[in-house]
Amino acid sequence: MKLSLVVPCYNEQDNVELFYEECVKAFENVGYDYEFVFVNDGSRDKTEEKLKKLYNEKTESNITVVSFSRNFGKESAIFAGIKNSTGDYVSLIDADLQQRPEVVIEMIDILDSEPEYDCVAAYQAKRKESGIMTGFKSGFYKMINALSEVELHADASDFRTFTRTVADAILEMGEYHRFSKGIFSWIGFNTKYIPYEVQERNAGETKWGFRKLVKYALEGITAFSTKPLRLAIYLGSFLAFAAIAYLVVIIIQRLFFDASFSGYATIVALILLLGGMQLFCIGLIGSYLAKTYIQSKNRPIYVAKEILKR
Numbered sequence: 001m002k003l004s005l006v007v008p009c010y011n012e013q014d015n016v017e018l019f020y021e022e023c024v025k026a027f028e029n030v031g032y033d034y035e036f037v038f039v040n041d042g043s044r045d046k047t048e049e050k051l052k053k054l055y056n057e058k059t060e061s062n063i064t065v066v067s068f069s070r071n072f073g074k075e076s077a078i079f080a081g082i083k084n085s086t087g088d089y090v091s092l093i094d095a096d097l098q099q100r101p102e103v104v105i106e107m108i109d110i111l112d113s114e115p116e117y118d119c120v121a122a123y124q125a126k127r128k129e130s131g132i133m134t135g136f137k138s139g140f141y142k143m144i145n146a147l148s149e150v151e152l153h154a155d156a157s158d159f160r161t162f163t164r165t166v167a168d169a170i171l172e173m174g175e176y177h178r179f180s181k182g183i184f185s186w187i188g189f190n191t192k193y194i195p196y197e198v199q200e201r202n203a204g205e206t207k208w209g210f211r212k213l214v215k216y217a218l219e220g221i222t223a224f225s226t227k228p229l230r231l232a233i234y235l236g237s238f239l240a241f242a243a244i245a246y247l248v249v250i251i252i253q254r255l256f257f258d259a260s261f262s263g264y265a266t267i268v269a270l271i272l273l274l275g276g277m278q279l280f281c282i283g284l285i286g287s288y289l290a291k292t293y294i295q296s297k298n299r300p301i302y303v304a305k306e307i308l309k310r
């Protein structure tokens with residue numbers, strides 16, 4: 001049995017060596033083979049040198065280093081890592097030591113002893129984030145679960161271990177806009193969720209600012225649901241009915257009650273409302289169209305400039 005550790009790295013110069021050491025320590029007595037598949041996602045710091053150094057010096061370990069030609073994002077890095085892995089089990093783990101390698105051993109034990117599971121995913125028992133962030137995240141999961149056909153576990157991270165069959169299924173998903181959580185859920189299989197305690201980041205800083213998270217959330221919704229597209233139909237029909245009803249009221253008032261109207265404010269308000277809704281719906285359609293457009297170009301999910309492999 002062999003395990004592949006897929007490690008996306010973006011500006012992790014101060015973490016990769018320690019990460020390697022910690023893994024070697026943790027896996028010392030496990031009794032199975034393991035390999036590292038580091039993906040350098042176009043880092044701007046010394047991550048690439050550090051990874052090459054590991055590759056050249058730690059010849060006793062099985063190390064693969066995939067270097068991207070630029071930053072393609074964690075989702076692409078995960079894809080490349082899985083693609084270049086050869087293990088019977090594949091683990092996705094971050095380079096910043098927020099996720100302990102010991103948990104991977106726990107995951108493997110579960111996959112071995114409970115064959116009904118194909119995948120073990122870790123979720124954060126306690127979130128170490130601000131209350132606002134937690135609120136936004138739980139709101140997002142409620143929304144995406146209501147909108148899309150995939151069911152997402154609110155606290156589950158990308159930190160997970162799965163069998164080769166699952167890995168192949170993930171690679172089959174050739175979409176350019178990759179929303180991992182949706183992909184994991186869409187492919188099915190039996191997933192066991194285990195709690196884990198997220199550690200403080202060892203060095204460097206998180207790449208997920210608020211704006212990036214909002215973008216990621218929108219990405220997730222439009223990648224796995226087409227329901228928002230139907231919003232225009234619902235909104236439009238609701239407004240049309242409202243308009244007809246209002247018209248009837250006006251006609252009745254005019255004919256039977258001799259009311260006079262000065263409609264300036266109402267008209268301006270209505271124009272703004274309708275214009276706003278139309279723009280909103282056009283924008284929505286546009287965001288789907290943009291995805292189709294990019295996908296139709298059939299661009300690769302990543303471009304590797306170098307793959308070091310023994």
Ligand code: UDP
Pocket residue numbers: 007008009010011012041071072073074077093094095096098205206207208
């Ligand atoms: N990462 C990556 N490409 C990116 C952003 C992040 O490969 O564009 C990697 C990063 O090096 C780390 C993992 O993804 O190993 C998780 O990133 P981070 O620690 O910033 O996220 P957080 O743990 O704060 O959610």
Ligand code: MG
Pocket residue numbers: 094096098201206
């Ligand atoms: Mg992290």
